[in-house]
Amino acid sequence: MRTTFILITLLVISSILSAQESNNGKKLWAKSILNQKAPELVVKEWISQKPNTKGLFILVDFWATWCGPCRKAIPELNEIQKEFKEDLVVVGISDETADKVKAMKQPIIEYYHGIDTEGGMKKALSVKGIPHLILIDPQGIVRWEGYPLLTGHELTVEVIEKLIQKYK
Numbered sequence: 001m002r003t004t005f006i007l008i009t010l011l012v013i014s015s016i017l018s019a020q021e022s023n024n025g026k027k028l029w030a031k032s033i034l035n036q037k038a039p040e041l042v043v044k045e046w047i048s049q050k051p052n053t054k055g056l057f058i059l060v061d062f063w064a065t066w067c068g069p070c071r072k073a074i075p076e077l078n079e080i081q082k083e084f085k086e087d088l089v090v091v092g093i094s095d096e097t098a099d100k101v102k103a104m105k106q107p108i109i110e111y112y113h114g115i116d117t118e119g120g121m122k123k124a125l126s127v128k129g130i131p132h133l134i135l136i137d138p139q140g141i142v143r144w145e146g147y148p149l150l151t152g153h154e155l156t157v158e159v160i161e162k163l164i165q166k167y168k
Helices: 002-018 068-083 098-103 120-124 157-167
Strands: 021-023 026-028 057-063 088-094 112-115 132-136 142-146
Touching (some): 026 142, 057 157, 068 157, 142 157
Parallel strands (some): 088 112
Antiparallel strands (some): 021 026, 132 142
16 A cells, blocks of 8 residues: 555656756746747737837736636736837737637726737747746847746846846
């Protein structure tokens, strides 16, 4: 009985670890594409106005209305959009319906957002956990990826500022 319990525990741990990829020690719940060409930005329906992304960094947030950490990140993403409006566009993408996203009254999203119910870009990145963000430089290369609130690997204003200065 004890051997069975240990075996099951090891299998569970193994499956959790294999679902996470390393990115400088950072746990990811998606395929790592750091310093690689980003997949095409796919938004089937814009809820906000469609942004002009030419020559700008794009911070893509994969999120959902039912996701507590996703909703917690919205005010921070609003601030990031305001802080870096000359260099960066924040784009939130949900795979929920437009009605579902529009029905969410709080928190208010002040950056560009839309839906892709087919999850094209999300599937291309094999996103298994949200929120998941990628920061794409003006040349289309991913310069940051991951869970924005991960302890020790948070996506902060300082991190974004350094990346913009380095890859502008």
